[in-house]
Amino acid sequence: xxxxxxxxxxxxxxxxxxLGGCGGNAAKNSPSDTPSAASGNQxxxxxxxxGTITMYAQVYTPNSKNITGLKDQQMLQTVADEYEKTHxxxxxxxxxxxxxxxxxxxxxxxxxxxxxxxxxxxxxxxNNTFPKGIAEDLTEYLNKPNPYIADKPxxxxxxxxxxxxxxxxxxxxxYNINGDYVATAFFYNKDLFEQAGITExxxxxxxxxxxxxxxxxxxxxxxxxxxxxxxFQRHFLSDFFSKEFETISGxxxxxxxxxxxxxxxxxxxxxxxxxxxxxxxxxxxxELTDTWKKDYLTADPGVAANSARNDFLAGKTAIMYxxxxxxxxxxxxxxxxxxASFNFPVLxxxxxxxxxxxxxxxxxxxxxAAFQFAIATEQANASMKEEGKKEAVLDWLQFLGTPAxxxxxxxxxxxxxxxxxxxxxxxxxxxxxxxxxxxxxxxGVGGSSPxxxxxxxxxxxxxxxxxxxxxxxQQSVQKELDTAIKEYETKNNTDYSQY
Amino acid sequence: xxxxxxxxxxxxxxxxxxxxxxxLIWFMYFPVYQALSGxxxxxxxxxxxxxxxxxxFERMLTDEVLSQSTVNALIWIVFSxxxxxxPPFLVAELIFHVKNLRAQYIYRTLFVVPIVIPxxxxxxxxxxxxxxxxxxxxxxxxxxLGSLQQLWLGDPxxxxxxxxxxxxxxISAFNMLIFYSxxxxxxxxxxxxxxxxxxxxxxxVFKLDIPLSFPQFRLIVILSLIGSLQNIIPPLIMTxxxxxxxxxxxxxxxxxxxxxxGEFGYxxxxxxxxxxxxxxxxxxxxxxxxxxx
Numbered sequence: 001x002x003x004x005x006x007x008x009x010x011x012x013x014x015x016x017x018x019l020g021g022c023g024g025n026a027a028k029n030s031p032s033d034t035p036s037a038a039s040g041n042q043x044x045x046x047x048x049x050x051g052t053i054t055m056y057a058q059v060y061t062p063n064s065k066n067i068t069g070l071k072d073q074q075m076l077q078t079v080a081d082e083y084e085k086t087h088x089x090x091x092x093x094x095x096x097x098x099x100x101x102x103x104x105x106x107x108x109x110x111x112x113x114x115x116x117x118x119x120x121x122x123x124x125x126x127n128n129t130f131p132k133g134i135a136e137d138l139t140e141y142l143n144k145p146n147p148y149i150a151d152k153p154x155x156x157x158x159x160x161x162x163x164x165x166x167x168x169x170x171x172x173x174x175y176n177i178n179g180d181y182v183a184t185a186f187f188y189n190k191d192l193f194e195q196a197g198i199t200e201x202x203x204x205x206x207x208x209x210x211x212x213x214x215x216x217x218x219x220x221x222x223x224x225x226x227x228x229x230x231x232f233q234r235h236f237l238s239d240f241f242s243k244e245f246e247t248i249s250g251x252x253x254x255x256x257x258x259x260x261x262x263x264x265x266x267x268x269x270x271x272x273x274x275x276x277x278x279x280x281x282x283x284x285x286x287e288l289t290d291t292w293k294k295d296y297l298t299a300d301p302g303v304a305a306n307s308a309r310n311d312f313l314a315g316k317t318a319i320m321y322x323x324x325x326x327x328x329x330x331x332x333x334x335x336x337x338x339x340a341s342f343n344f345p346v347l348x349x350x351x352x353x354x355x356x357x358x359x360x361x362x363x364x365x366x367x368x369a370a371f372q373f374a375i376a377t378e379q380a381n382a383s384m385k386e387e388g389k390k391e392a393v394l395d396w397l398q399f400l401g402t403p404a405x406x407x408x409x410x411x412x413x414x415x416x417x418x419x420x421x422x423x424x425x426x427x428x429x430x431x432x433x434x435x436x437x438x439x440x441x442x443x444g445v446g447g448s449s450p451x452x453x454x455x456x457x458x459x460x461x462x463x464x465x466x467x468x469x470x471x472x473x474q475q476s477v478q479k480e481l482d483t484a485i486k487e488y489e490t491k492n493n494t495d496y497s498q499y
Numbered sequence: 500x501x502x503x504x505x506x507x508x509x510x511x512x513x514x515x516x517x518x519x520x521x522x523l524i525w526f527m528y529f530p531v532y533q534a535l536s537g538x539x540x541x542x543x544x545x546x547x548x549x550x551x552x553x554x555x556f557e558r559m560l561t562d563e564v565l566s567q568s569t570v571n572a573l574i575w576i577v578f579s580x581x582x583x584x585x586p587p588f589l590v591a592e593l594i595f596h597v598k599n600l601r602a603q604y605i606y607r608t609l610f611v612v613p614i615v616i617p618x619x620x621x622x623x624x625x626x627x628x629x630x631x632x633x634x635x636x637x638x639x640x641x642x643x644l645g646s647l648q649q650l651w652l653g654d655p656x657x658x659x660x661x662x663x664x665x666x667x668x669x670i671s672a673f674n675m676l677i678f679y680s681x682x683x684x685x686x687x688x689x690x691x692x693x694x695x696x697x698x699x700x701x702x703x704v705f706k707l708d709i710p711l712s713f714p715q716f717r718l719i720v721i722l723s724l725i726g727s728l729q730n731i732i733p734p735l736i737m738t739x740x741x742x743x744x745x746x747x748x749x750x751x752x753x754x755x756x757x758x759x760x761g762e763f764g765y766x767x768x769x770x771x772x773x774x775x776x777x778x779x780x781x782x783x784x785x786x787x788x789x790x791x792x
Contacts, residue, residue: 104758111545131545131761295631298653298742307630380545450760462743467655 049388050089053396057094058120059370060409067098069332075412076400083399090392103129110134110380117381117393121374123167123367126175128259129450135175135374136390142174146398158403160419163367166256170492177397179371179406180416183324183429184231184364190338192220192318201342205284205351212291212319221317224293225308226301227285229460230453231321234363234444235344236281237271241443242358244270248443251499259447263488266481267496271445273478280354282463282470289464293317298461300454323365324429325415363442369416371406373397448484455480537767544763555768565769568747575663575748576727582669583723584716590670591678592704607679611672622736625665626652629737652738655745662733662746674719681715682708714787721784725777749773 062077064070080092095116099105103125109115115134126135142164146155156164163178186208188201193211196218202208212222241248248271249257251264265271273279289297296304312320313333320326330339343361375393378384384393399405407423410416417425446453459476462468468476488494538555542548559565590610597603628634629651636648651661685708693707709716731750734740740747740755749769757766 101758107544107758107761129759129761131543133546293631294650295653298650298655300739300741303739451755454759458741458743461741462655465650465653465742467742 049386049392051386051389051392052091052093053118053393054093054095054116055118055373055396056097056116056120057118057370057373059413059415061094061096063094064096066096069329071328071414073412075409079400079405079409083396087392087395090396092396106130106134110376113380113382115376115380117384117389118373118375118397120370120372121176122372123176123178124259124447126374127167127169128447133377134380136377136394137173137175138177138375139172139174141394141398142177146401147395148399148402155398155401158401158420160367160421162256163419165254166258167367168252168254168256168258170258170260170488170494172252172254176372176374177401178367179401179418179420180369180410181367181419182365182369182416183362184322185324185341185343185361186319186321187312187326187330187339187341188319189312189315189317190340192315192337196220196318201340202345203342204345205347208345209288209291212288215318216291221293221311222291223289223319223321224295224311224317225320226296226299226304227289227292227460227464228301228321229457230301230444230446231364232281232285233456234442235360236285236347237278237443237445238360238363238441239347239356239358240277240280240354241271242356242360242441245441245443249441257443259488260492260494262445263448263485263494264496264499266445266448266485268499271443272481273474277354279470279474279477280352282460282473284352286464294465297465298458298467300457323415324417328415358441360442366442367419370413371410371416371418373400445481445484448481448488452480452484534767534770537764538771539768540764541762542764542767543761544757545761548764551764555765556772558765559768559772562752564744564747565749565752567744568749568752571659571744571746572728572748574659575730576724578660578663579727579730580720580723582663582666583671583674583719583726586669587671587674587719588678588712588716591675591682592708594675594679595682607676610670610675614672618732619736621666622733626737629661629665653742655742658738658742659746662737665733674723677715677719678712681712685711717787718784721780721787725780725784728773728777 057076059067059070060073060076061067061070062073062075062080064073076094080094083092084090102120106115106119106121106125107130110131119135121130121135142156142159143154145153146158149155149158152158159177159179164174167176167178168174186201192215193199193201196215198211198214202211215222238245245257248261248265250261252258252260262271269275271278296308308317309320309322309326309329311317312322313330313335315335315337327339344364346357346359346361347355348357349355375390375397376384378390384390400409403418403420403422406420407418410418410423411426414426414429417429446456456477459468459473459480463470463473485496489496537548539550539552540548541551541554594603594606594610597606630636631650631653633651635651639645639647649657652658689711690707693703698706729750730748731754734746734748734751735754738746740751750773753766753769753773756762756769
């Protein structure tokens with residue numbers, strides 16, 4: 001007994017040490033109808049609640065001193081000032097912090113009941129990764145009029161319909177408003193192209209391979225980055241399965257491909273290795289990555305992104321596949337070469353038998369940028385229990401969530417494209433914005449479980465680097481898919497046989 | 500009555516230590532209790548936990564990532580122990596045999612000074628060194644050994660060893676000082692007697708220094724073993740467990756299932772099993788130290 005008592009502190013301390021060891025926020029960037037602020041929901045604040053609304057706006061944070069890479073932005077502050085003017089007693093306070101692990105930050109703050117009133121929450125994370133119950137279900141409010149949008153019977157009528165439908169949760173709820181679009185493209189160093197005697201950007205897959213080989217032959221590194229499975233699968237699968245898009249997106253009886261659609265398609269053997277198209281692009285993609293510098297092939301894209309981008313901006317590599325934020329990064333880095341871009345090419349029968357010839361250049365980016373704002377529930381934010389506060393916060397979100405404000409805020413930042421009907425992108429984004437104007441018909445997997453994408457990325461990296469053969473990769477991928485849909489089934493009480 | 504009087508007399512003392520105990524219980528013991536009880540639940544870290552009995556532990560038995568992580572951890576342990584023991588002991592021997600006491604002090608200090616560099620800085624530095632065009636590959640190129648260049652962190656066959664072997668020349672100042680003090684503790688008459696018997700040079704190291712430093716060896720072996728099981732920073736920062744799962748270790752798995760997947764219950768179950776393993780080693784350590792003392 002005595003001995004045990006003596007050992008108890010050691011035991012406890014050991015456990016504390018074990019547990020103690022375990023305890024960037026880069027987003028994946030005026031219409032004629034100016035909102036009538038006067039017609040706003042002033043009754044809300046008049047209903048009694050006054051105070052400060054906290055908001056974490058990620059890259060749209062105004063007057064930021066702590067978030068890397070933000071220019072001197074003020075638009076969101078201007079919008080907030082307008083709101084405060086018409087809503088005495090309400091103050092909008094923007095959180096100026098950079099969170100290296102945002103998901104964990106949200107978890108911890110929500111668990112402590114200290115989440116921001118309005119917070120940046122990407123739809124996929126709100127639907128699949130964050131705990132259920134941290135964000136208010138906005139569906140009801142999207143179906144009602146927004147007092148700041150004069151001519152729409154419902155708030156969602158002012159939004160991009162496909163985005164709204166595609167970002168719905170497995171249980172049919174909408175947790176955020178989503179106003180911008182990120183585009184992706186191959187950016188290239190024109191000077192290095194000229195050095196290799198290449199005068200034009202590649203227009204087809206074959207030309208892309210050929211260009212890479214020419215660069216290599218000239219002693220220039222064509223590309224060097226972590227090949228993001230989540231991104232590239234969407235280009236290829238959206239093409240190969242384009243004829244099945246209606247089938248896949250129709251399982252949940254709503255437009256767009258939700259995580260439920262993905263899970264059902266996997267369970268039916270459509271988006272799975274049982275269909276040869278699902279991994280039919282891996283060997284042809286390997287042909288491209290065989291020309292890349294091998295450093296980052298097996299790396300986690302999140303870990304390697306900055307190093308790879310720095311290599312490109314320093315002129316060490318000729319091409320980089322990246323998001324529409326890259327031109328801004330290039331300006332900030334004062335690059336000494338001419339930057340240009342080309343879209344992911346349309347595949348032809350000469351490239352692969354699986355192609356349908358569908359243009360999938362816009363399939364990667366989509367509604368995964370920074371104008372994605374959710375409202376904390378009272379479980380995640382104790383101050384939301386204050387009478388009238390939830391209504392006041394919602395009113396602020398409605399004021400912010402108008403086409404005019406979406407356009408102003410998104411365009412000031414300059415790396416994303418506003419998506420709501422009637423909004424116009426910046427001139428500088430015109431080329432990339434053409435992707436956003438295409439119908440969103442992106443197909444991919446990853447929504448069935450929080451770690452499916454990460455695990456597929458690991459297998460993808462091992463295959464591309466030659467550390468795993470195709471058959472083994474295929475088996476491993478199928479195993480991950482099976483595990484993920486089983487997890488989805490358990491978590492959401494889904495019966496796949498119903499579909 | 501006497502007992503009550505005695506207790507009254509001690510009240511002041513208890514009042515002084517009470518805040519410490521309150522904080523200790525609140526910040527140390529309560530989280531431990533939470534973790535122990537959480538291991539039997541399905542908990543996302545936010546909503547109320549649901550009791551699921553031994554499900555988490557059953558899942559651990561079929562968790563392939565955990566299996567691979569455990570194998571990696573065992574490899575890590577073996578190497579960690581070797582690196583924690585051999586280089587520091589050799590350096591301690593060298594310093595101990597320096598004739599000039601002032602020079603001994605200077606060498607000792609030189610080996611201890613790097614302790615002030617935070618561990619994370621070392622990890623980041625080595626990540627740069629290991630990069631494809633990092634210092635290691637460049638040096639190999641410069642000295643005509645370009646054929647030995649590797650993707651140190653990108654090749655699943657060597658990434659784990661690259662992480663384990665970072666920190667060359669692997670002289671842990673703490674371990675070196677433990678060995679050094681052990682050597683200082685060898686009685687002078689024993690050393691003189693051994694000299695007369697002809698035990699000099701390596702013979703003396705093997706026949707005298709090592710056997711008489713067994714308590715230090717045991718202590719460092721146990722501490723290294725425990726330390727390597729808790730070592731999350733290098734794989735997390737350098738490779739996040741990749742390529743594939745080649746540098747995944749149980750504690751990283753625990754961290755990822757908890758913070759990335761939001762499966763805190765399962766993470767706690769892994770923590771509990773690790774706690775039991777580490778506890779066993781701690782008990783063993785205590786027994787060994789006790790037996791030596």
